[in-house]
Amino acid sequence: AFEEVRATLTKMQFTDKAILDAELVGGTASRSYVILVGLFAALGGFLFGLDLGYISGVESMESFSDDVLHGETMRPITTGTVTGIFALGAVIAAFPAVISFVVDLVGRRGCMILGGATFCVGATVQGAAFTLNTILCGRMIAGFAVGLLSANVPLYQGEIAPPEQRGTIVALYQLAITMGIMVAFWTNYWLQPEKHGWRCSILLQLIPGGLFAMGATFMPQSPRWLVSRRRYKSALETLRRIRGKNDDVRIELVECYKEYRRERSTGKPNYVEFLTGESGKVLCIGILLQLLQQLCGLNVFMYYGPTVFKKIFHTQGASFLFAALSGLVNFLSTFPALCLVDRVGRTTLLLFSACGMTICCVILAAVGDACFSSGTIDSCGTISKYAMAGAVFMDIFNYAYGWGPVVWIYCAEIFSLKYKTKANGLTTGANWVGNFLIGFSPPWLMEKIGFKTFWIFAAINLLAAIVSCRLPETKGKSLEEIQVLFHTWLHGKEVPAELFLCTDDEVSETDSDSDL
Numbered sequence: 153a154f155e156e157v158r159a160t161l162t163k164m165q166f167t168d169k170a171i172l173d174a175e176l177v178g179g180t181a182s183r184s185y186v187i188l189v190g191l192f193a194a195l196g197g198f199l200f201g202l203d204l205g206y207i208s209g210v211e212s213m214e215s216f217s218d219d220v221l222h223g224e225t226m227r228p229i230t231t232g233t234v235t236g237i238f239a240l241g242a243v244i245a246a247f248p249a250v251i252s253f254v255v256d257l258v259g260r261r262g263c264m265i266l267g268g269a270t271f272c273v274g275a276t277v278q279g280a281a282f283t284l285n286t287i288l289c290g291r292m293i294a295g296f297a298v299g300l301l302s303a304n305v306p307l308y309q310g311e312i313a314p315p316e317q318r319g320t321i322v323a324l325y326q327l328a329i330t331m332g333i334m335v336a337f338w339t340n341y342w343l344q345p346e347k348h349g350w351r352c353s354i355l356l357q358l359i360p361g362g363l364f365a366m367g368a369t370f371m372p373q374s375p376r377w378l379v380s381r382r383r384y385k386s387a388l389e390t391l392r393r394i395r396g397k398n399d400d401v402r403i404e405l406v407e408c409y410k411e412y413r414r415e416r417s418t419g420k421p422n423y424v425e426f427l428t429g430e431s432g433k434v435l436c437i438g439i440l441l442q443l444l445q446q447l448c449g450l451n452v453f454m455y456y457g458p459t460v461f462k463k464i465f466h467t468q469g470a471s472f473l474f475a476a477l478s479g480l481v482n483f484l485s486t487f488p489a490l491c492l493v494d495r496v497g498r499t500t501l502l503l504f505s506a507c508g509m510t511i512c513c514v515i516l517a518a519v520g521d522a523c524f525s526s527g528t529i530d531s532c533g534t535i536s537k538y539a540m541a542g543a544v545f546m547d548i549f550n551y552a553y554g555w556g557p558v559v560w561i562y563c564a565e566i567f568s569l570k571y572k573t574k575a576n577g578l579t580t581g582a583n584w585v586g587n588f589l590i591g592f593s594p595p596w597l598m599e600k601i602g603f604k605t606f607w608i609f610a611a612i613n614l615l616a617a618i619v620s621c622r623l624p625e626t627k628g629k630s631l632e633e634i635q636v637l638f639h640t641w642l643h644g645k646e647v648p649a650e651l652f653l654c655t656d657d658e659v660s661e662t663d664s665d666s667d668l
Contacts, residue, residue: 153403156648164384171388179395183317187396189371189495190309190321194328194362196264196301199271201332202357203294204454205479207235209340209472216350228595230284237288239588241295246303248426251577254300259381260308260374263300268365270297272358274324279355295584303580307572310564311374312394317628319493322564324559325603327490330483333454333634337479339555341472375632378567379408404630406666410567411632415576426571433642435571437623438563438579445559445617446586448509448668449609450551452594453544459598463524464540474541481545485552497627498558499620505554506617512547513610520603554614565626565634 158172171177210216211231217223226234244250252262274294282285306325313321339356343349372394378387384405391401418425425431453460457475465474493501519539523532567575597605624641626634 157402157406159398160409161402164385164409165524166388171402174399176400177295177392178397179392179399179401181394181396183396186312186314187317187321187324188319191313191324192367192371193264193305193309194324195360196267196305197325197328198241198332198335198360199268199357199364200298200302201329201334202336202360203238203332204329204451205273205333205336206340206353206357207238207291208454208457209337209344210234210350210470213340213344213350215344215346217375219286219348219350220656227380232592233288233654234284234291236588236592237583238291238295238298239488239591241292241297242299242302242584243295243588245296245299246577246580246584248574248577248581251300251303251580252573255304255377255573260304260311260377261368261371263304264308264371265365265366265652267297267300267304268361268368270294270300271276271432272361272365273297275354275357275361279351279358284587299580299584303479303577305439306560306564307576308374310561310631311376312372314395314399315628315633316494319498319561319627320567322561323489323493325556325560326552327483327486330486330552330556334479334483337457337476341476375405376408376569376572379405379412380387384409406621407630407632410568411635414526415568418570421570421574426574430639430642431568431571431575433577434566434568435578437577438566439582440462440619441559441562442579442583443586444619445555445610446583446590447609447612448506448551448555448616449513449590449606449612450509450548450556451587451590452605452609453548455554456481456598459595461541463598464537478544478548482548482552482556485549486557488553489557492553493561494627497622497625498562499625501554501558502623503617504621505550505558506613506620508550509547509555509612510580510617512550513542513606513613516547517603517606517610519543520606524603554570562623565631568635569631603632605621 161172166172196313205234211226211234217225251263258266269292274292274297275292276290277293278287278290281290294518306322309322309325310318336353339353340349345352346352373386375387375390375394378384378390387408388401388405395401395404429437453475457478461474489501519532519536523536524540563576563579594605597608624637626637629637
């Protein structure tokens, strides 16, 4: 193995004897360093969560109605448009042609810097608005920013993390989303009585947005992105910066290089190959997972929490309080995923999560229709209100440890280096299409069929449970080993890793280093 690694490094034009002949070339970081890098990158998820969480409360504030709507009430179609246009901006940013161009131009780190700066522009436009059209413009810009971040942050976290910590580090992204939602809910709760509370709620987002944009300039580049740009020496230096002293970074670099060469040997990237064959099948899995994550119904509570709880408790104060509590439940319930995702595995959490959400949606649909339909308000007494609130909180709990974080983890792992940026962009775009549907549809669904809406979500969650049973488990495997796993799973026969990845014969020629 040592001779093979040494020979491959020589073909990559490494000439330093200290690297080629050393028994071990370890990193300089502690185990906690890469977690801290992943945690700071997750601040991009916090920005995502802020924008998800603030809009429902802002739309319900009297100060927003006075300043922007001139005292009028928004129709359900307008409410859906204000909420949904954010997702439209994210879909555009995550579109494969757009996200690939940006990442190829500035890298994953540069994309995160750009996302943070654009987020600040969107928040400023919204916070200074006096018309609904300006709010829509600001929401669109903020959506574009979050689209850039959501298509890059999980990938970046997955590419810098060692296999045994990857699930936990990528799960930090979802934890940050839930924290952002919680902070937005509680900020709205405290600011909603203030004269210009809605403006303060939005403009406060400039603090984490600016911090993220500036702090990202000090983060390391993704080593796998550097390999894809043929900057091998920079990739080795980055690996030494983020790995421990007992990790031989040469082995990880060579594995990544062989995977890159194997994919390069099949020709230049093209959309026909990307959308068909093995790549197309894995892409369909990612798209399905991201759509199910959004269409399971959780974001009904994130976008329209005050509205849903007002239908249950019939008071404005209670609706804001219970919406804020749901944000707290969402945040705290993500911690089990951090502890379990690299122990019990991705698919197990997805299965239990989907089953739990199915049961909760059935309760919400049955009790809501029986006790809170237009003609039978409060017909079941006080206990029905708390049964509904409990079902909402349990639904959030089941989502937060499973389908919330695990889908981001899974989609950050399963795509080949050749199409990773495009594939993650397209699957993230699918997430935002689902997000748009959830942002746009519930106001008029709740108006037309009331709590029967949750029968739809129960059926979707049942489908999610079935899908969970069919997926291969990826915990504990390197990103290169996952490519072998999916090749085996899709073709029904086992392929040795040494045959699947690029062999010595395939790297016999010298490969130039773009760092030179």
